[in-house]
Amino acid sequence: MSPAYPSPRVLASLLGLGAVAFFAWQVVEQVKLSVASHRVAVTRDLGVVRARLEHALSGRIALVDGVAALIAVDPELTVDRFQRYARAATSRAARVRSLQLARNAVVTHVYPLEGNQAALGHDLLADPARRDAIERTMRSREFFLSDPVELRQGGTAAIGRLPIFVGNDLETFWGLATVVIDLDSLLDEAAAINRDDGLEIGLRGRDGTGGAGPLFHGAAELISDHPVIEEVRFQGGSWQLLARPQGGWSSYLTSGILPQVLGLQAGLLVALLIALFVLVRRAEAEPGRLRQAIRDTRRQLQTALDTITEGFACYDSDDRLVLFNRRYREFYPDSASVIVEGTRFADIIRYGAVRGQYPEADGDVEGFIERRVRQHREPEGTILQQLRSGRWIQISERRTPDGGIAGIRTDVTELKHIQDQLRNVNETLEGRVRERVAELDRVAEELRAEVESNALLAAVVNAIPNGVTISDPRQPDNPLIYCNPSFTKITGYTLNDILGLNCRFLTGPGSDPETRRTLRESIAAGAPAHVEIRNYRKDGSEFWNDLSVFPVRAADQEVTHFVGVQIDATGRRDAAAEREKMQHRLLEAGKFEALGTLAGGIAHEINTPVQYLSDNLGFLKSAFTELSAVMELVREAAASDDPGAQTPILADIRRRLDDIDYEFLAEEIPSATEQSLDGVERIAQIVRAVRDFSHPSERRDSEVDLNAVVRTAVTVTRNQWKYHAEVVTDLSAEPPVIQGSPGELQQVLVNLIVNAAQAIEDQNRSSPGTIVVATRRCGRSAEIEVRDDGPGIPEAIRSRIFEPFFTTKEPGRGTGQGLAISDAIVRSHGGELAVLSVAGAGTTFTLRFDEEKPEKVVEKSDG
Numbered sequence: 001m002s003p004a005y006p007s008p009r010v011l012a013s014l015l016g017l018g019a020v021a022f023f024a025w026q027v028v029e030q031v032k033l034s035v036a037s038h039r040v041a042v043t044r045d046l047g048v049v050r051a052r053l054e055h056a057l058s059g060r061i062a063l064v065d066g067v068a069a070l071i072a073v074d075p076e077l078t079v080d081r082f083q084r085y086a087r088a089a090t091s092r093a094a095r096v097r098s099l100q101l102a103r104n105a106v107v108t109h110v111y112p113l114e115g116n117q118a119a120l121g122h123d124l125l126a127d128p129a130r131r132d133a134i135e136r137t138m139r140s141r142e143f144f145l146s147d148p149v150e151l152r153q154g155g156t157a158a159i160g161r162l163p164i165f166v167g168n169d170l171e172t173f174w175g176l177a178t179v180v181i182d183l184d185s186l187l188d189e190a191a192a193i194n195r196d197d198g199l200e201i202g203l204r205g206r207d208g209t210g211g212a213g214p215l216f217h218g219a220a221e222l223i224s225d226h227p228v229i230e231e232v233r234f235q236g237g238s239w240q241l242l243a244r245p246q247g248g249w250s251s252y253l254t255s256g257i258l259p260q261v262l263g264l265q266a267g268l269l270v271a272l273l274i275a276l277f278v279l280v281r282r283a284e285a286e287p288g289r290l291r292q293a294i295r296d297t298r299r300q301l302q303t304a305l306d307t308i309t310e311g312f313a314c315y316d317s318d319d320r321l322v323l324f325n326r327r328y329r330e331f332y333p334d335s336a337s338v339i340v341e342g343t344r345f346a347d348i349i350r351y352g353a354v355r356g357q358y359p360e361a362d363g364d365v366e367g368f369i370e371r372r373v374r375q376h377r378e379p380e381g382t383i384l385q386q387l388r389s390g391r392w393i394q395i396s397e398r399r400t401p402d403g404g405i406a407g408i409r410t411d412v413t414e415l416k417h418i419q420d421q422l423r424n425v426n427e428t429l430e431g432r433v434r435e436r437v438a439e440l441d442r443v444a445e446e447l448r449a450e451v452e453s454n455a456l457l458a459a460v461v462n463a464i465p466n467g468v469t470i471s472d473p474r475q476p477d478n479p480l481i482y483c484n485p486s487f488t489k490i491t492g493y494t495l496n497d498i499l500g501l502n503c504r505f506l507t508g509p510g511s512d513p514e515t516r517r518t519l520r521e522s523i524a525a526g527a528p529a530h531v532e533i534r535n536y537r538k539d540g541s542e543f544w545n546d547l548s549v550f551p552v553r554a555a556d557q558e559v560t561h562f563v564g565v566q567i568d569a570t571g572r573r574d575a576a577a578e579r580e581k582m583q584h585r586l587l588e589a590g591k592f593e594a595l596g597t598l599a600g601g602i603a604h605e606i607n608t609p610v611q612y613l614s615d616n617l618g619f620l621k622s623a624f625t626e627l628s629a630v631m632e633l634v635r636e637a638a639a640s641d642d643p644g645a646q647t648p649i650l651a652d653i654r655r656r657l658d659d660i661d662y663e664f665l666a667e668e669i670p671s672a673t674e675q676s677l678d679g680v681e682r683i684a685q686i687v688r689a690v691r692d693f694s695h696p697s698e699r700r701d702s703e704v705d706l707n708a709v710v711r712t713a714v715t716v717t718r719n720q721w722k723y724h725a726e727v728v729t730d731l732s733a734e735p736p737v738i739q740g741s742p743g744e745l746q747q748v749l750v751n752l753i754v755n756a757a758q759a760i761e762d763q764n765r766s767s768p769g770t771i772v773v774a775t776r777r778c779g780r781s782a783e784i785e786v787r788d789d790g791p792g793i794p795e796a797i798r799s800r801i802f803e804p805f806f807t808t809k810e811p812g813r814g815t816g817q818g819l820a821i822s823d824a825i826v827r828s829h830g831g832e833l834a835v836l837s838v839a840g841a842g843t844t845f846t847l848r849f850d851e852e853k854p855e856k857v858v859e860k861s862d863g
Helices: 008-073 079-092 128-140 183-189 249-255 257-285 287-307 326-331 333-338 345-354 365-377 413-463 485-491 513-524 570-639 643-660 662-694 706-716 742-761 818-828 855-862
Strands: 098-103 106-111 156-166 172-182 199-204 215-217 228-234 237-245 311-315 321-324 382-386 392-399 405-411 467-471 480-483 529-536 542-553 559-568 702-705 725-730 737-740 769-778 781-788 832-837 843-850
Touching: 008 079, 008 098, 008 156, 008 172, 008 183, 008 199, 008 228, 008 237, 008 413, 079 098, 079 106, 106 172, 128 156, 128 172, 156 183, 172 183, 287 321, 287 326, 311 326, 326 333, 326 405, 333 345, 345 365, 365 405, 392 413, 467 485, 485 559, 513 529, 513 542, 542 570, 570 643, 570 662, 643 662, 702 706, 702 742, 706 725, 706 742, 706 769, 706 781, 725 742, 737 742, 737 843, 742 769, 742 781, 742 818, 742 843, 818 832
Parallel strands: 725 769
Antiparallel strands: 098 106, 098 172, 156 172, 199 215, 199 237, 228 237, 311 321, 311 405, 382 392, 392 405, 467 480, 467 559, 529 542, 542 559, 702 737, 769 781, 781 843, 832 843
16 A cells, blocks of 8 residues: 655645744854854953053042142142142043042142132032042041042043041041042043944943942943943942943844845745745646655755755654755764664764764763763754864754754854954953053052152151252252251241242352352252351341252153252351360460470570579679779879879779789670670570460461471470480471461470470480481471480380370379370371381381361361
């Protein structure tokens, strides 16, 4: 009996319905795949927008950190200084609508003033719309970014506030630093509004709470249209960034992939339905040819299936292959020999698995077959399958009404590669974004550290006792831009007094013009300078300013600032003057101490010539008396004209001349007179030496003949050495001359000669010692040398001989001040006092001076 075949119409209807269902399902799968691919692209573009938006936000938020640091350094920040900072900061960083300070929550500083004057004096805590946000910020002590609000000037802005606490414990609330961020400008900078990328952007997040807040930018439909979402993180919170294609995902489908897919599939479907319609018409017209028609229809259906690019396979309820196209077999070349009608699905899978067709089956063939058969019999969506050739197949399977399985295999290798590339690009982009965010975090941390460091540095500068000023040479006249509290204490001028002024306002009529010129030239040359100059305080009083100026250079060595350090040197100079007076009194005391020591010897030196002067004068007086009597007789005889009367007178004259021994007197009177004159000269010489030695030494700038100094010292010390030593002078033929005080230099030589004489005396020698005092010129130098052949100085005490009050003499013979004073005098004349001594072989002291430039004298006289 022949099997009953359905009528051509029924068969054509079934085949047509099957083709329509198949093509509809394929359209849906293609749409899903395209949408998934496009979401990857949207996610990539949105990641870039998020990173740029975070960077733009960080730049604006950093402005309030800088303002807070200014307040930490100077709680009394002036409006002018705030304006200068805000102008500089907003020119380098992102532009903002406004930068504000609110002391005790009342707005006191605003930049820019234009358009924002109304904000000045506004009490934020008294504003119900802002009170909650302000109190929240004060409690948390952290930065807070509020919801964007509509500005009176137009536009939308987000308001960020940072509470400022000051004091050593940072517990005193100073006020708030506020930045008003223009939202449109922010998004433009982040390239969020870029029509070329075909994206619709939205932002949401009440008070920086991310997804918990409402949408404050973008179309409301974004939320319900399955948008791509990114978190925008910033200090104190986050926003949620949403995106979809322009017009939504439906617009993308209707204007993009869907028409293409529908066009292709609809064309194939129409062609198939037309073929079926023609076959049915022919079958109805020629019933005898029904079998041939069915075979032709099946062949045409197969031809149609073979023309599509996807693989198609249909299995019956027993899981046997009943229909497939050529592409299906091409996908699985290792299993091609068993892909025939009637072969079970499990057998086809096993055949390919054992031949390595599926990399997934490596090492576990049975497990793979079990999983794949389960997926085939319980189809749910699509699966991806990799083949040994490296190609990727997307499998979409569905059950048919009669219990069979129909499936489509699509080659998605290129799409997979594109997805992998997109994933790699996205991962690379994400990595770069993470690196950029990390870099921004690092920069922010460095900025915070720099702010903290600057705050610490400012605190240190404010704490040091020296006055500190900073000037800006890049501005006209190098004006001051900063001073610390110590400068105010020294000068009386405050920061507001000196801002914009050149430091010359400290000078006055008593300021040395040469010192001012030196300072100007150093600053013009960008070089450091150190001067001491008379300056004037704000109240007009004088003070001596020990001023050091240092240039500050940028990386390119350009001088960007000058730092001035001021020290009030008035007390130091007064103390130096007092020390000079004290030293002068000490020198005079030492001189008179030496005179006291020499007084007895000087008196004895004078007494000897006085004694023989007295004897000679007595002899001359007696001789004069006797000669006067003779001369009276001579005058009497000369007065008489009578020769007879003259005779007895002349006899009396002869008698008297015999009595007085006239020949003796004629011989001795000239000798006595000469001796008397020598004695007077000797006394005069001693008196002059004592006068020169004891003369006050206020004048220190006269020319001093060192030969004369030596003669005076030898003379006044004669009684100290004449019983124990012989003094030999070896004076330069051309007298060495230096600038200084002759009295002080005489005192040095007296000390050295007396010390030498006493050292020789202490030896109790049988023969006198020798003291040599020599002068000489050595190029530009002049020297005095005092050399003795005494016992020398023991090595153990040689390094201490110039110490004040150090002495080895018994009490009453010295105070230990002589050599210390001598060393100070020589150094004050710009010279040096050197000693060379060998125990048992004598000591040599050498005084060396510069004949042309007595530097030490100048230094000492300047104080």
